Amino acid sequence: MSSSKHRKAAGRPIRVRLDDGTPLVMRPLHPGDVLRLRRGFEQLSERSRQRRFLTAKPTLSPAELAYLTAGDGEHRRTLGVAVADRRGRARTPIAVARCERETSDPTIGEVAVTVIDSWQGRGIGRLVLRALAGISWNAGIRRWRALIAGENAGAFRVLASVAEEESRQHAGAGTVEVIYRLAPPPPLEDVPADA
Numbered sequence: 001m002s003s004s005k006h007r008k009a010a011g012r013p014i015r016v017r018l019d020d021g022t023p024l025v026m027r028p029l030h031p032g033d034v035l036r037l038r039r040g041f042e043q044l045s046e047r048s049r050q051r052r053f054l055t056a057k058p059t060l061s062p063a064e065l066a067y068l069t070a071g072d073g074e075h076r077r078t079l080g081v082a083v084a085d086r087r088g089r090a091r092t093p094i095a096v097a098r099c100e101r102e103t104s105d106p107t108i109g110e111v112a113v114t115v116i117d118s119w120q121g122r123g124i125g126r127l128v129l130r131a132l133a134g135i136s137w138n139a140g141i142r143r144w145r146a147l148i149a150g151e152n153a154g155a156f157r158v159l160a161s162v163a164e165e166e167s168r169q170h171a172g173a174g175t176v177e178v179i180y181r182l183a184p185p186p187p188l189e190d191v192p193a194d195a
């Protein structure tokens with residue numbers, strides 16, 4: 001993705017297509033997304049919730065929903081992904097990714113990503129992380145920190161497909177802390193939804 005497209009992704013919807021042609025739209029989350037986020041969360045399996053939050057998570061509280069949909073643009077960057085209709089408008093929310101800048105080192109951001117179970121394994125995790133990598137890079141973030149359950153092969157794989165692993169260490173309770181080095185990512189096509 002070019003710098004202008006990263007700027008676009010940071011502020012306005014960006015349309016992309018999966019390899020199978022499914023049109024998607026990505027944009028930062030905002031407080032009006034609480035119901036969409038809750039709908040997406042309800043479609044996550046217990047295992048996906050556990051992997052994302054590293055603890056049992058049957059529900060998200062109103063405070064958690066508010067926190068997860070608030071992007072302040074400076075310290076917190078978010079992207080929500082939805083399947084688009086024929087006019088390119090967001091319809092079904094299917095994934096979210098976020099990068100939270102660390103206060104102790106503003107060049108590091110903590111990253112997390114979630115794709116609802118029925119859409120996993122189709123390239124969406126990689127797609128949204130590629131976009132988030134560009135947004136992070138343009139915001140001066142050079143490394144991502146990720147806390148990953150040690151058995152979560154998919155998370156290690158999808159992050160490694162976007163950024164270079166620099167280090168990893170055990171963080172207790174079966175969790176691994178991984179530092180990824182970011183680089184300007186390869187181009188991401190912005191394809192019109194009706195192409």
Ligand SMILES: CC(C)(COP(=O)(O)OP(=O)(O)OC[C@H]1O[C@@H](n2cnc3c(N)ncnc32)[C@H](O)[C@@H]1OP(=O)(O)O)[C@@H](O)C(=O)NCCC(=O)NCCS
Pocket residue numbers: 047048049051052111112113114115116119120121122123124125126127146147148152153154155157158161
């Ligand atoms: C981890 C997760 C984000 C991956 O998203 P996804 O859309 O399914 O991943 P993609 O289809 O983009 O796959 C990207 C790569 O990861 C691999 N991959 C995905 N899931 C995998 C799994 N469970 N086991 C092994 N490899 C996996 C794919 O084969 C692909 O590899 P490739 O680059 O060699 O082709 C998704 O499974 C998820 O949301 N899990 C629950 C929440 C979670 O674990 N979040 C991570 C917290 S940091």
